[in-house]
Amino acid sequence: MNVSNLNQNLLLFQQPQSQQPQQSAENEPDTMIRFDNANNNHVTMINYNDHHNHHYHNYPHPHALQSMSPSTFMSSTIILTIVTILATPSNILVIWVVLKTPTLRMKAVNMLIVNLCLLDLIASLLDLPLIWVILQFNYNHVRFDRIICNFQLFIHHLTISGQLLSFASVGYERYHTVSNPFDKEKVRKITHFLVINIWLSAILIPALELQFTLDTIDYAFCTQSIRGTGHLGILFIMLPFGFVCFLFVAYFYARIVWLVRKHCKNVNTTCRKYVGVTTFGNGTDISNVSELPSIYGEVCVLDSRNRSLGRRKIEAETAKRSFFVIVSFVAFTLPYPLMIIIERILNHTNHQPQPDQKSFWFEWEYCLNLMSLLSSAFNPIIYGLANRQFRSAFNKICHRYYRRYKSRDYI
The missing domain is CATH 1.20.1070.10 (Rhodopsin 7-helix transmembrane proteins)
Structure with missing residues (x-):
């Protein structure tokens, strides 16, 4: 699309059609058209009333801007x-x-x-x-x-x-x-x-x-x-x-x-209970040996x-x-x-x-x-x-x- 055709389309877009009634100032959508580069072939059309933003690159497919509240x-x-x-x-x-x-x-x-x-x-x-x-x-x-x-x-x-x-x-x-x-x-x-x-x-x-x-x-x-x-x-x-x-x-x-x-x-x-164990050193008799202390652990x-x-x-x-x-x-x-x-x-x-x-x-x-x-x-x-x-x-x-x-x- 050349520049002259694009400008003609923009003029047609800005001129109100005769078949439709004139819109009031308060109901008229605020529309801005911006050229994004020097060749005038990348246009951004922003409508502030319905919060839709559209991009046209040679008018192939519209793309909406993603913004955040x-x-x-x-x-x-x-x-x-x-x-x-x-x-x-x-x-x-x-x-x-x-x-x-x-x-x-x-x-x-x-x-x-x-x-x-x-x-x-x-x-x-x-x-x-x-x-x-x-x-x-x-x-x-x-x-x-x-x-x-x-x-x-x-x-x-x-x-x-x-x-x-x-x-x-x-x-x-x-x-x-x-x-x-x-x-x-x-x-x-x-x-x-x-x-x-x-x-x-x-x-x-x-x-x-x-x-x-x-x-x-x-x-x-x-x-x-x-x-x-x-x-x-x-x-x-x-x-x-x-x-x-x-x-x-x-x-x-x-x-x-x-x-x-x-x-x-x-x-x-387990650990057994040994009773009446006799030592071989001095001959001492150890009776009623109690159980060893219980081990509360992870292995034994x-x-x-x-x-x-x-x-x-x-x-x-x-x-x-x-x-x-x-x-x-x-x-x-x-x-x-x-x-x-x-x-x-x-x-x-x-x-x-x-x-x-x-x-x-x-x-x-x-x-x-x-x-x-x-x-x-x-x-x-x-x-x-x-x-x-x-x-x-x-x-x-x-x-x-x-x-x-x-x-x-x-x-």
């Missing part, structure tokens, strides 16, 4: 602030404790936990600031360049994919350690292999999205275009990938609980009552830790794809959804997408700080530095 803007800002405040120091703390404690560095599972904390740090130091800046610019109706939007999409899905793979890898390592507790060298080799595959897969998955399915809500929000409301990247890549990771996590932790219960049932070690229990109590304690701790892992996995990753599926079902039944409904779904889905970043703040708590060995090592390090500080005061 003040309430959603405040909710998203609060979520990003909470995640940033919690995620950055907690992940740095877990990495610092592992690096400062030799006994923790020797364990293979801590390598996976440190790898998970590194991914969470990338999310809190790169992804969250980018999302916060995009949020501010979007609220002020300012577009970003496609390169920045692609980079934010890549970082966001890299961290999420790495987290999902880390969850499954930690479950596999824990299961292999429980089933083969004395094969530590093999577990370390498996852990190195898992870490390498986590990073390779975490880079490959967002690269595939950028190449084939750029239709994601992050891209739509960054570019302020309607492209992204189809959620093809989520439905065809991230959702199946997350479902497979969830099956692995649930399977491995269910196997761990089953193995622990089986092990506790097989432990039947002495009588039936303490054996039952110890078994219940081990099973309860294992089940509780597995429950927290699975619940955190579901709570942070499931709501967003579930909302997308519900929207697709409702849109299939309602063939022409209203614009207000589209805006409602878009804002809710974006908030739930941001809530998936909350796992970056809670992962170090669930996998690191909730562990007794981590807390003990942290207390020792703090006590060591406190003693150094006090010794400097006395010098």
